[in-house]
Amino acid sequence: MIRIANGQGFWGDWLEAPVRLVDEGPIDFLVLDYLAEVTMSILQKQKEENPALGYARDFPPLIGRLARKLKERNIKVIANAGGVNPSACARAVLQLAPELKVAVVHGDDVFDRIDSFLEKGYELRDMDTDEPIRSIRPRILSANAYIGAFPLAEALDSGADVVIAGRSTDTALTLAPMVHRFGWKADDWDKLAAGTIAGHIIECGAQCTGGNCQVDWENIPDMANIGYPIIEAEPDGTFTVTKHGSAGGRVHSDTVKEQLLYELGDPKRYITPDCIADFTSIQLADSGENRVHVSGIRGGPRPPTLKLSISYTNGWKSIGTLVYSWPQALAKARAADRIVRARLEALGLRFDEIYTEFFGYNACFGAAAPPNPDPPEIQLRIGVRGQDRKAVDRFTRELIPLVLNGPPGATGFGEGRPPVREIVAYWSALLPREEIETTVEVIS
Amino acid sequence: MKKPLSAIAHTRSGDKGDTSNIGVIAFRPEDYPIVLREVTAERVKNFFGDLVKGEVKRFELPNLGAINLLLHEALGGGGTVSLRVDAQGKTCGAALLGMEIEVD
Numbered sequence: 237m238i239r240i241a242n243g244q245g246f247w248g249d250w251l252e253a254p255v256r257l258v259d260e261g262p263i264d265f266l267v268l269d270y271l272a273e274v275t276m277s278i279l280q281k282q283k284e285e286n287p288a289l290g291y292a293r294d295f296p297p298l299i300g301r302l303a304r305k306l307k308e309r310n311i312k313v314i315a316n317a318g319g320v321n322p323s324a325c326a327r328a329v330l331q332l333a334p335e336l337k338v339a340v341v342h343g344d345d346v347f348d349r350i351d352s353f354l355e356k357g358y359e360l361r362d363m364d365t366d367e368p369i370r371s372i373r374p375r376i377l378s379a380n381a382y383i384g385a386f387p388l389a390e391a392l393d394s395g396a397d398v399v400i401a402g403r404s405t406d407t408a409l410t411l412a413p414m415v416h417r418f419g420w421k422a423d424d425w426d427k428l429a430a431g432t433i434a435g436h437i438i439e440c441g442a443q444c445t446g447g448n449c450q451v452d453w454e455n456i457p458d459m460a461n462i463g464y465p466i467i468e469a470e471p472d473g474t475f476t477v478t479k480h481g482s483a484g485g486r487v488h489s490d491t492v493k494e495q496l497l498y499e500l501g502d503p504k505r506y507i508t509p510d511c512i513a514d515f516t517s518i519q520l521a522d523s524g525e526n527r528v529h530v531s532g533i534r535g536g537p538r539p540p541t542l543k544l545s546i547s548y549t550n551g552w553k554s555i556g557t558l559v560y561s562w563p564q565a566l567a568k569a570r571a572a573d574r575i576v577r578a579r580l581e582a583l584g585l586r587f588d589e590i591y592t593e594f595f596g597y598n599a600c601f602g603a604a605a606p607p608n609p610d611p612p613e614i615q616l617r618i619g620v621r622g623q624d625r626k627a628v629d630r631f632t633r634e635l636i637p638l639v640l641n642g643p644p645g646a647t648g649f650g651e652g653r654p655p656v657r658e659i660v661a662y663w664s665a666l667l668p669r670e671e672i673e674t675t676v677e678v679i680s
Numbered sequence: 681m682k683k684p685l686s687a688i689a690h691t692r693s694g695d696k697g698d699t700s701n702i703g704v705i706a707f708r709p710e711d712y713p714i715v716l717r718e719v720t721a722e723r724v725k726n727f728f729g730d731l732v733k734g735e736v737k738r739f740e741l742p743n744l745g746a747i748n749l750l751l752h753e754a755l756g757g758g759g760t761v762s763l764r765v766d767a768q769g770k771t772c773g774a775a776l777l778g779m780e781i782e783v784d
Contacts, residue, residue: 273759274759274760364697364698448692450690450691450692450773450774450777451690451707490690490705493703493705493744493745493746494690494691494692494703494705495692496703496744496746497692497701497703497705497741497744497746497748498692498693498694498701498703499694499695499696499701500701500703500748501696501701501748501750502739503739503741503748504739515741515744516740516741516742516743517743518743518744519743520744532743550761553761553763555763589756589757589763591756591763591764593764593765595765599764599765599766600765600766600771600774600775601731601771601774601775601778602728602729602730602731602775603727603728603729603730603731604727604728604729604731604775604776604778604779605775606778617765619763619764620763621761621763659760659761660760661759661760661761662697662758662759662760664697
């Protein structure tokens with residue numbers, strides 16, 4: 237049995253979580269998931285400004301803080317902290333933790349290969365809209381292939397203490413130690429599916445140990461000290477989800493079921509570079525306090541393609557707010573919205589979209605919101621987006637004047653004009669997997 | 681007898697681009713058939729009204745007493761494009777808890 241813990245569900249997750257996983261009980265592997273779909277584009281911009289950046293900057297100091305304990309307890313770390321510059325990330329880690337052996341997985345970054353793919357006849361059509369990528373070619377900021385568990389397992393095989401990847405899948409981080417330690421083969425579909433589903437359960441950190449859980453949430457113990465998840469994996473593909481005993485939170489079939497359904501598509505076809513996992517085969521059993529046993533998982537052959545994660549610029553946006561007070565707070569906010577739109581129209585400004593929400597009334601739920609006929613206050617929230625930055629800039633000047641020249645009772649303008657942000661949009665496409673070759677570089 | 685969905689099930693929601701996903705899980709296995717009967721794709725689309733521009737698809741996971749709903753074109757373009765406060769559909773699952781269903 238091996239213990240695989242997740243100490244980071246996204247870049248910005250709780251800084252203490254990985255430290256506590258190492259300190260509060262036994263683990264063999266610590267996996268850290270830093271990348272969301274748009275994170276790569278942010279990192280690409282940072283790298284353009286400074287060629288030594290472009291990775292998750294929280295990661296090297298964390299490893300520096302943990303290095304001695306990782307060595308003492310023989311804990312291996314696997315992280316997709318490399319972003320668009322895994323080599324720089326590895327150098328930063330080694331500066332702070334020179335006693336560690338670091339392996340870097342290369343090959344996911346295809347930013348410089350887009351044109352050669354187009355020349356070969358790959359149209360890289362968007363998986364949602366089916367549009368060919370030519371239409372956005374000049375605006376591409378980053379392009380990476382999702383890579384699976386086997387390159388990461390190869391890096392572990394090299395004896396590395398820390399494995400740094402770029403755009404590996406979230407689930408591969410957890411599956412890799414199983415492939416490495418249990419010697420699973422590339423066509424052990426059921427086992428690979430089991431490790432993939434274990435990865436899905438823990439990839440969002442505490443979201444399977446009582447965080448964001450609707451069931452009995454008021455009574456989930458000691459959420460201030462919530463424990464991050466640990467998988468106790470067996471060579472046959474069965475596993476137990478648990479946490480350290482002294483930590484807060486709760487592991488129960490309810491908390492695990494909620495996470496299993498999180499960001500799920502077709503449950504029979506959960507597609508990764510390693511296999512296609514069948515979520516309808518999962519059997520859960522509460523097998524002890526804060527222990528859920530998982531078995532029965534089936535999987536099918538991996539797809540012949542890999543998914544590309546591509547980011548591109550797509551105009552500008554800004555979102556501004558004003559607060560209207562009782563009485564008739566909602567009616568006043570609606571009137572203010574009409575006035576703003578009329579003034580934008582009179583200026584002849586064009587936007588791709590103008591969107592209004594009434595915070596405290598319908599912002600989260602839209603038409604599904606429960607009735608709230610006379611709210612004491614409403615926040616008017618108007619957003620615009622478009623390709624013309626000047627139009628978006630002009631919009632940011634149209635809210636504050638309403639305090640004096642619109643309906644009565646407006647406040648909440650203390651932050652001044654809202655910022656204008658460039659929109660970085662996301663494009664996904666498929667590429668034959670033989671186009672992607674990964675390599676492992678060991679640095680120490 | 682009419683009750684809100686929250687009487688028999690819990691939910692979690694997330695996003696994939698401009699698609700919101702809602703997992704609906706029956707608290708008790710014996711209530712799963714009620715979830716299947718009452719929480720249809722059509723009723724979910726009607727419940728959310730303007731918020732969902734595309735189709736709603738439903739998948740069944742009887743092993744978990746759960747269904748997975750995919751609400752297409754439901755997040756104002758999704759992710760960084762969306763102007764909505766809940767651009768990731770984090771609260772769509774909570775919203776659905778208020779849907780009235782017929783309980784035996």
